[in-house]
Amino acid sequence: xxxxxxxxxxxxxxxxxxxxxxxxxxxxxxxxxxxxxxxxxxxxxxxxxxxxxxxxxxxxxxxxxxxxxxxxxxxxxxxxxxxxxxxxxxxxxxxxxxxxxxxxxxxxxxxxxxxxxxxxxxxxxxxxxxxxxxxxxxxxxxxxxxxxxxxxxxxxxxxxxxxxxxxxxxxxxxxxxxxxxxxxxxxxxxxxxxxxxxxxxxxxxxxxxxxxxxxxxxxxxxxx
Amino acid sequence: xxxxxxxxxxxxxxxxxxxxxxxxxxxxxxxxxxxxxxxxxxxxxxxxxxxxxxxxxxxxxxxxxxxxxxxxxxxxxxxxxxxxxxxxxxxxxxxxxxxxxxxxxxxxxxxxxxxxxxxxxxxxxxxxxxxxxxxxxxxxxxxxxxxxxxxxxxxxxxxxxxxxxxxxxxxxxxxxxxxxxxxxxxxxx
Numbered sequence: 001x002x003x004x005x006x007x008x009x010x011x012x013x014x015x016x017x018x019x020x021x022x023x024x025x026x027x028x029x030x031x032x033x034x035x036x037x038x039x040x041x042x043x044x045x046x047x048x049x050x051x052x053x054x055x056x057x058x059x060x061x062x063x064x065x066x067x068x069x070x071x072x073x074x075x076x077x078x079x080x081x082x083x084x085x086x087x088x089x090x091x092x093x094x095x096x097x098x099x100x101x102x103x104x105x106x107x108x109x110x111x112x113x114x115x116x117x118x119x120x121x122x123x124x125x126x127x128x129x130x131x132x133x134x135x136x137x138x139x140x141x142x143x144x145x146x147x148x149x150x151x152x153x154x155x156x157x158x159x160x161x162x163x164x165x166x167x168x169x170x171x172x173x174x175x176x177x178x179x180x181x182x183x184x185x186x187x188x189x190x191x192x193x194x195x196x197x198x199x200x201x202x203x204x205x206x207x208x209x210x211x212x213x214x215x216x217x218x219x220x221x222x223x224x
Numbered sequence: 225x226x227x228x229x230x231x232x233x234x235x236x237x238x239x240x241x242x243x244x245x246x247x248x249x250x251x252x253x254x255x256x257x258x259x260x261x262x263x264x265x266x267x268x269x270x271x272x273x274x275x276x277x278x279x280x281x282x283x284x285x286x287x288x289x290x291x292x293x294x295x296x297x298x299x300x301x302x303x304x305x306x307x308x309x310x311x312x313x314x315x316x317x318x319x320x321x322x323x324x325x326x327x328x329x330x331x332x333x334x335x336x337x338x339x340x341x342x343x344x345x346x347x348x349x350x351x352x353x354x355x356x357x358x359x360x361x362x363x364x365x366x367x368x369x370x371x372x373x374x375x376x377x378x379x380x381x382x383x384x385x386x387x388x389x390x391x392x393x394x395x396x397x398x399x400x401x402x403x404x405x406x407x408x409x410x411x412x413x
Contacts, residue, residue, distance in 0.1 A: 045266045046266075049262075124254055135265065148262065162236065163266075164262075187232065191258050
């Protein structure tokens with residue numbers, strides 16, 4: 001559970017988002033603040049995952065909450081408040097990417113990766129038996145960060161939407177304004193590239209990492 | 225042979241496949257593993273942001289929402305229809321009203337102090353010897369008048385100058401004063 005989630009439960013704030021939304025609509029700023037407290041880190045994780053830049057991600061989160069407040073009346077309650085909020089965050093993050101599009105050398109690398117064909121795309125190998133434990137290792141985390149940084153923006157956006165929010169291909173296609181086939185292709189290449197960039201860690205882990213992972217296999221995951 | 229793109233759809237719950245062989249199972253596990261790593265890294269990155277940043281963010285949001293509320297209230301005030309009012313004496317009169325409509329630029333209707341109006345009334349009444357109140361046939365009789373209601377003052381854009389229209393209600397009834405000042409013809413002034 002994230003920090004914000006802990007705080008919300010500790011202070012016995014109303015648990016129902018819907019109730020908070022209703023109060024916020026009537027001008028109760030404190031109710032809106034509780035919604036902010038609950039979801040700001042989760043919204044940030046999403047924005048940062050897509051943008052890979054702290055200040056940009058913070059700006060997007062701030063804009064998203066302002067927009068959410070402005071359009072609270074349009075929130076129909078068919079989905080959860082967070083589902084509605086993450087769509088706003090995602091749209092703003094994608095807009096931000098479009099406005100600040102940078103040409104990244106990684107696009108060339110991806111072409112090379114595609115030359116290998118799709119038949120042997122995914123390698124049936126993983127990093128130890130416990131991804132949570134693996135993340136404790138600074139080296140692995142920095143390698144994953146670098147691999148994410150090096151993905152093209154579109155590939156990364158799709159990967160983050162899928163892995164952080166579990167969006168369906170259809171939902172992602174709608175969010176990114178492209179076809180389901182394009183989403184599938186982007187997700188496929190994003191995952192394949194991630195795996196290729198991490199494969200030497202998987203195949204040749206350092207002795208420290210091996211020891212770390214071995215210790216981790218007998219204990220439960222540290223992350224929820 | 226199952227293509228990996230189909231395998232990925234299967235792993236994401238978008239396609240149902242028979243994926244029982246160990247090789248396929250291992251690939252599916254690898255796909256999930258990447259997901260775990262991406263999720264974990266992103267959540268750790270979010271947790272690494274100092275709480276003070278978000279506290280500052282809330283302060284900023286709170287301030288912006290306050291500003292928005294103020295400007296929304298102002299816009300609402302501006303959007304309110306003007307209250308209906310009884311037609312003025314000027315509007316009731318035919319030619320003057322039409323002339324008014326033709327040259328009306330903007331209207332600054334308001335109450336003018338009785339003292340100012342009295343001064344204007346002194347100007348338009350006949351009599352007196354003040355050269356400022358003389359007309360071609362002799363002096364204008366200038367006498368103070370008392371007003372029944374505040375004066376309506378309106379400004380007019382006329383073809384060759386600026387005008388002011390004053391509507392007065394005094395003991396003699398309704399009086400309209402139209403004061404036109406010709407535009408200055410000197411360039412640059």
